[in-house]
Amino acid sequence: MKKHYFLKFLLLLIPVSAFLLMSSSGGRDQNTTGSPGDSNNTCTQCHSAGANFNLSPSITTNIPVDGYELNKAYTINVNSSSSSSKLGFQLTAENSSNTKIGSFTAGTGSRVSGQRITQSAPSSSGNWSFTWVSPATNEGEVTFYAAVNATNGDFSTSGDQVVTTSTSAQVLGISEAKRLQFDMYPNPATESLTIQLPSSSDKATVQFYDYIGRLSLTKTITNSNDKININELSSGVYILKVLSNDKIGTQKFIKK
Structure with missing residues (x-):
């Protein structure tokens, strides 16, 4: 009787082992x-x-x-x-x-x-x-x-x-001449975020990137319309990238 059960176990083990080996041949997670x-x-x-x-x-x-x-x-x-x-x-x-x-x-x-x-x-x-x-x-x-x-x-x-x-x-650094200085508030924020551009910039593109570098949100702002609705963003940490007049500025932002 014990031999009979052992044989069944071996027969069951063969397809299971084959499945595991085939699945790992396609890379492991x-x-x-x-x-x-x-x-x-x-x-x-x-x-x-x-x-x-x-x-x-x-x-x-x-x-x-x-x-x-x-x-x-x-x-x-x-x-x-x-x-x-x-x-x-x-x-x-x-x-x-x-x-x-x-x-x-x-x-x-x-x-x-x-x-x-x-x-x-x-x-x-x-x-x-x-x-x-x-x-x-x-x-x-x-x-x-x-x-x-x-x-x-x-x-x-x-x-x-x-x-x-x-x-x-290495990372290619941004020269000071290409660096955009800007302020943002509040940080963290829940519903909206205000981006304050320098006086030399009247318009900018604002990009939100998640922690692995995926673009999550893109908005355009001006000096007269500098508030961004962030309700569609999931809670988490983002890198804010602001582009204006061939200059780039980045800061860390937290969406609550």
Whole structure:
């Protein structure tokens, strides 16, 4: 009788295990980038080491040497050399405080998972290209962290190789001549926010960005009409970006 139940258990375990392995082949949603903000966790949480596929990953970007501009899209590439024919990855972007910054847009063979990006299916080349949009305000240096997993393709989590890599880029600072000084009140606010422009600016575009850099609200103000209705904003912390006469100013705003 006990053997009979044990056999049933094994038969049930086979499709469940297959489902879990197939789902992880499309990337995992857990934090496995190897970054400090992800507690240095990598794919080895699920994939045990032991094999040597001569895996050598790297991260490249088209961010200029002098730094990235605010709220701009850049191309990020993860490239791998390996003898494995089935590879996966997970990547994130953090500043020096280990805070996630910017946002991702998936490319071919990848998908966005919260504040990270991962493969949508195993890759035979180990190469992925996607887009990172920089934050709307100066968050300082950005570091891209990635963990790449080279598997043996035997539909198990053993005998694989995981290697981490990273690269950094500075932020391109705003010169004093391009910096817009403005006042806003009240802060925090619930229903409306007043933006007081300098005397040299009579009109401006005001943009509200959430904590991961997504544009949430855009309004146009003037010196005579400087109040913004913020009822449609969800409660939380925003970066306020004010653009006027080729100048840019940013401040942190809290919506109650």
